[in-house]
Amino acid sequence: MINSSYPLLDVLIDPELLRELTLADWNELIPQARHALLLGRLHALIVQHDLSDALPKQPLNHTLSAYLASEKQRASTLWEVVKLGRALNSLDVPVILLKGGAYIQAELSLSNGRLLSDIDILVPREKLDDIEKGLHSRGWRSSKKDDYDDRYYREWMHEIPPLKHITRGSFLDVHHTILPPTAKYKPAPEKLMAAVREVNPGVCTLAPVDMVIHSATHLFHEGDFDHGLRDIFDLHGLLIHFGENESGFWDELAPRAIELDLIHPLYYALHYCSLIVGTEIPKKVITQVKHGEPNMFMSKVMDGLFMRALRPDHPSCDLPFTGLARWLLYIRSHYLRMPLHLLIPHLTRKAWKRRFAETVEQPKVGDTPIMQKNKTSGWRFWVR
Amino acid sequence: MTSRISDLHLDYLHSILQSSGLYLKTGPFTYRIRSSVRSVAEGLHLLYGQNQFHQKMEFVDFDIRLDSPNSLRRRFRPKLDFYFDHQTPFKPLPLTQAFAFLEWGMNWCISVHMNQYLKLHAAVLEKNGRALVMPAAPGSGKSTLCAALMLRGWRLLSDEHALVSLEDNSLIPVCRPISLKNRSIKVIKQFDSSAVFGPLCEDTHKGTVVHMKPDAQSAALDNQSVKPGWMVFPKYVAEGDTRLTERIKETAFLKAGDQSFNYSLLGAQGFEVMSNLIEASDCYNFSYSNLDEAIETFEKLSTTAA
């Protein structure tokens, strides 16, 4: 039986339930999936389960449209990786792909229909300057025009600001660690880099356990819950794929997280994958990650917050206090990322900026009014 | 007996727009439109009057709303937001631009989504069972030409979007009002006094904008696709001669690609469908200043088999 106000979760777990939907149900489902960046994935599941003929055509135009966009992103990503390979390999640095880029390059099925916004790579810190110069000479420039934002990345987060390619328009995030040096937990990037897997000459992904741990850290530490549900399904996909195809994966997972000082995010990842999607985790692993479980009170608080924040950012999916939950987790993520004396001025400035939303590049074709970048949910509580 | 939107009393339409919303089908797309703004009701009543009125439609492609963010703002600084589902993709615009904002928003819905077609920014009309596609570079005067052609008997498919089916390369209609700007408003009024215009929107980022009602023929055939016939790249040249010249298809292809919303996105499939479109179309450059002469040229063109 489908939850008629939140059908997205049910159909992603069991696509056969799509047969039960009325056209009116699709009116709920499509916007939810679109907001959650899961519309393309929905299409991939429809095709995979051979449901196209059984479902109404009009809503499937929307899923197909998103899927076509994701296929373009796949092709563009693969090409970007070729170009990156040339830029970095000349400096004797492999391209270590993270997140979406890695899923595409490794041809994981969870990348099917998945929508991403940029490419993330991990590089050795000592070569950061050379890498930035090398990328600059091949057309990658800082996308931050604002001095403050530029400083935020370089001085406080010790990162290169996100880069944009001048001709291809692609975005690139260059990381030398998976958490900022100012953060509470300090996973050693050298350990991750030592364990990478080469998928193509000069192009690598993290080891399977590290891919899961990184995804968990990104979701449960970074505070970006815009696409929380998508990230949960990514984690679910990774766990299932590696659980079935990597021998020793389940045995190594928790010990590796402990070694990397990241047992807490791993605990949350397994806990919420199990709770939301029903991922089957071996009992032994559940016991091992209990190291990362907060006390009983905090556990209940976190459940209340995450079970709201991990829903699609769409009013039809909101439970009472979802706005507050997102805001609190946003604050938490920044607290985990930087000390208090930096946090408060930073958040104040961010909130101020949000009132005067940035303009987005005009589309080059067609007449439209000026576009803007803004969020309409989660910040209702804080700013307006 | 199906009722039309113009059969409704204006006040009743206004109240529907403020409550459950107006369900509007144009071409293959269903919109649900909500707005508290009176001029939006007036514009819809006039320019979409011949469209069928639906009490409710089961599935809606685009759920849109044009309203002030809150009632306080409505009183002191009347600005409107365009909502697509619960997002506001655009900066707010003044109340005086409401109807134009609605039309731009409705266009944006198609331009940004709906990748199951190859989409060009172009005017599309039909004569003798074949489609005329006019890709629209700025300053081309395509809307003026489009309006004039429709007023002289060409069937309007769209003045904004050429939607090419990926299956059979036919052009799919989305019959909606033609948007005219600045000088061309006067030109068309003089060209044909029977033209019906909606609310005038001044001081927009495009200047003065108004929308012209599609004729009955175009509205009636809003679900009939057309095979390609001609691709013409128009250019308005003040006091210039009327000139139609053949152009080689390879460069027409590239120029059409420049004016496409999703040619790149569709990758190899886009290349294939665009090839088919160009193959099936006679391609021309066209420059003009005199509208009557322009129409005459197109009439002659319409008798040539593609």
Added chain:
Amino acid sequence: MNVCQALKFKGLIFLWLVNIKVLVVSLVLLYIPNDFELILKSFGNETLLFHSASGDTLLLGPTAIPLVTRLKDGPLEQEALFEYVADKLNFEVDEDFLNHMEEVLSGLMKRDIVAAQ
């Protein structure tokens, strides 16, 4: 001839160096990377090329067309390739032609359509 004697004949040395360069260059094997599909389409005048890897669409000029179509059949040394093109288009293989073909080739390599081993 030893180097000192050769210096008196600067022209000869130049020729000698040019010959070496031509010899080296003609040994370069050109090919189209087969991971990336190329789709060609002509409407009778010029030819369009779709490079599936980068998503680029290019207009190929009359000298580039036979170059690309020949390489689609398999790799070839540069010298032989240029001769093939000249033969196809009834051009003489003179310095102008070679310079032009170098430019065309360089453009295609920059776009990753053709690669050299």
